[in-house]
Amino acid sequence: MMNLTQLVLASHNAGKLKELQAMLGDAVQLRSIGEFSQVEPEETGLSFVENAILKARNAARISGLPALADDSGLAVDYLGGAPGIYSARYADGKGDAANNAKLLDALKDVPDAERGAQFVCVLALVRHADDPLPILCEGLWHGRILHAASGEHGFGYDPLFWVPERNVSSAELSPADKNQISHRARAMDLLRQRLSLK
Ligand SMILES: O=c1nc[nH]c2c1ncn2[C@H]1C[C@H](O)[C@@H](COP(=O)(O)OP(=O)(O)OP(=O)(O)O)O1
Numbered sequence: 093m094m095n096l097t098q099l100v101l102a103s104h105n106a107g108k109l110k111e112l113q114a115m116l117g118d119a120v121q122l123r124s125i126g127e128f129s130q131v132e133p134e135e136t137g138l139s140f141v142e143n144a145i146l147k148a149r150n151a152a153r154i155s156g157l158p159a160l161a162d163d164s165g166l167a168v169d170y171l172g173g174a175p176g177i178y179s180a181r182y183a184d185g186k187g188d189a190a191n192n193a194k195l196l197d198a199l200k201d202v203p204d205a206e207r208g209a210q211f212v213c214v215l216a217l218v219r220h221a222d223d224p225l226p227i228l229c230e231g232l233w234h235g236r237i238l239h240a241a242s243g244e245h246g247f248g249y250d251p252l253f254w255v256p257e258r259n260v261s262s263a264e265l266s267p268a269d270k271n272q273i274s275h276r277a278r279a280m281d282l283l284r285q286r287l288s289l290k
């Protein structure tokens with residue numbers, strides 16, 4: 093297929109890099125796009141797929157390497173799927189803590205039964221910047237939004253995401269456990285199959 097011993101990860105999010113590298117193991121070295129550029133491309137797409145492809149193309153163009161991008165977010169049922177692709181920008185770029193505070197406020201007094209949510213991850217792999225056939229893999233993770241933050245692991249909305257199959261928040265899972273069952277893990281399983289990696 094392609095020589096995938098080295099890939100650039102089209103992400104400035106250290107949490108994603110850690111998780112994806114752990115899932116890929118030693119066979120593939122992920123290099124951060126931060127080694128090549130600090131400029132983050134504008135995420136102008138209207139879908140996770142469009143933004144993942146846009147980020148992957150941008151990173152391949154800058155680095156000259158095949159590029160993997162992760163566009164992900166949290167879709168909350170009560171909010172009609174918001175913040176969705178705008179998850180990182182939900183509180184106008186003020187960061188994870190502000191995003192979490194805004195989400196708790198938006199769901200104030202909403203009962204547990206109506207607090208369902210999904211983490212979404214789309215991985216896009218391009219062989220080069222103009223690749224006409226990006227590989228796309230999607231993963232979903234169903235859970236519920238807590239009434240208060242809990243847990244210290246992970247990043248982003250993890251402290252607010254209740255994982256029904258484990259009875260803990262996503263931030264209370266060990267990194268190894270999260271990497272077995274998360275939206276990102278499911279997308280990566282599909283990518284490994286597509287690439288015939290073990
Ligand atoms: O496993 C996760 N656990 C908790 N939160 C998560 C997770 N996965 C995505 N998220 C949240 C973080 C951010 O608010 C948004 C992703 O936004 P997204 O644009 O894809 O990533 P980003 O801007 O952090 O880095 P970059 O675009 O450089 O890859 O969803």
Ligand SMILES: [Mg+2]
Pocket residue numbers: 135180
């Ligand atoms: Mg982003």
